[in-house]
Amino acid sequence: MRRILERGRLEVFVSLGVPPFGFFDGTGEPAGFDVAIGRLLAEGLGVRPVFRNVPPSERIGRLRAGEGDVSANVAVSPEAARLVLLTSPVTRADIVLASAVRHVMRRPAELEGHAVGVLGGAGLEGSVAETLPAAARLLVYDSRAELAAACEQGLVEAVVLRRPVMTRFLTDYPRLGLTHRFTLTRRWMSVGVRFGEHDVLRALNSLIFLARTSGRLAALSDILLGTPQPDLPSF
Numbered sequence: 138m139r140r141i142l143e144r145g146r147l148e149v150f151v152s153l154g155v156p157p158f159g160f161f162d163g164t165g166e167p168a169g170f171d172v173a174i175g176r177l178l179a180e181g182l183g184v185r186p187v188f189r190n191v192p193p194s195e196r197i198g199r200l201r202a203g204e205g206d207v208s209a210n211v212a213v214s215p216e217a218a219r220l221v222l223l224t225s226p227v228t229r230a231d232i233v234l235a236s237a238v239r240h241v242m243r244r245p246a247e248l249e250g251h252a253v254g255v256l257g258g259a260g261l262e263g264s265v266a267e268t269l270p271a272a273a274r275l276l277v278y279d280s281r282a283e284l285a286a287a288c289e290q291g292l293v294e295a296v297v298l299r300r301p302v303m304t305r306f307l308t309d310y311p312r313l314g315l316t317h318r319f320t321l322t323r324r325w326m327s328v329g330v331r332f333g334e335h336d337v338l339r340a341l342n343s344l345i346f347l348a349r350t351s352g353r354l355a356a357l358s359d360i361l362l363g364t365p366q367p368d369l370p371s372f
Contacts, residue, residue: 138336141206146187149175150200150208153190154280155256156305157361158210170301170361171209174227174328177353178207181344192279194257197221200329206337208329216263222332224341225371226325228358232265233303235315236295237288242318248273254284254293256302265297268322285310297321301362325370346371 141147151159151171162168167188179186189205196208197220211217213226236242240251249270255262257277266275276293278284287293289312296315298306307315328345330338348354349369358366 138334138340141182141184141337145184147175147179147182147184147207148187148189148205149179150189150191150196150205151175151210152193152196153188154282155193155302157301157363158299159190170228170357173357173361174209175207177348177357178328178341178344181347182340194277194279197329200331203331206330206334207341211327211329212264213325213327214263217329221329222334222338223327223329223372224338225345226327226369227345227354228326228362229367229369230324230326231300231364232297232321232323233300233317234295234297234319234321235303235307235317237314237316240294242295244319245321246270248295251295252276252293253295253297254278254287255297256281256284264322264324281306281309285313288313288315301364304363342372 151167153159153161153167157169158171159169172188175186175188191199199205200208200221211221211223212230213223217223234242242248245268249272252274253269254276255265257279262277269275276287278287284296288296303317328341355366358364
């Protein structure tokens with residue numbers, strides 16, 4: 138915490154290719170829900186935010202290596218808790234499935250024998266894998282463009298994404314002919330902090346609590362994710 142305050146900046150890992158959580162706006166500046174959370178936390182600490190555009194699959198590893206201060210959008214899970222400290226949740230990930238018209242899937246059991254594509258790095262792969270039948274194949278991609286290409290090439294027959302990400306994905310890639318089918322599972326999403334940085338964790342949890350009770354988190358969810366904020370638990 139002393140290092141962050143002395144240098145006057147909070148270095149935040151985000152992925153700027155996953156709207157509406159992270160993307161570049163019309164002026165080329167970082168925008169999205171994760172960026173807004175980073176700005177909120179930096180403001181509370183009295184420092185400026187610096188956003189590092191890091192692929193989802195690399196965020197936790199590079200955070201553990203000390204290349205940044207915090208990572209946005211880390212799923213709360215036993216696997217993540219063994220790698221980083223987790224703040225109280227800032228949102229909930231409703232993980233939904235879409236498939237092509239010719240593949241009508243209404244429940245997880247119908248994914249038996251099918252290939253399912255997911256974006257990696259946010260810690261959701263394990264959550265998705267837990268809900269899939271044993272014979273389903275989970276294929277992990279680093280970007281939306283790679284996932285869309287896999288759909289076009291017939292490498293995957295269903296796609297699993299967080300609900301706001303899925304909404305943008307279906308809008309941006311209408312040629313894929315995907316249709317929303319059902320909600321697969323849900324997970325809480327937090328900010329990741331390196332092991333040993335307990336003073337940073339305590340400060341961020343206080344700021345998250347204040348943002349919740351003041352209504353700022355709810356406003357960000359409404360404006361940037363287009364969904365009401367659920368009742369968030371605290372750790």
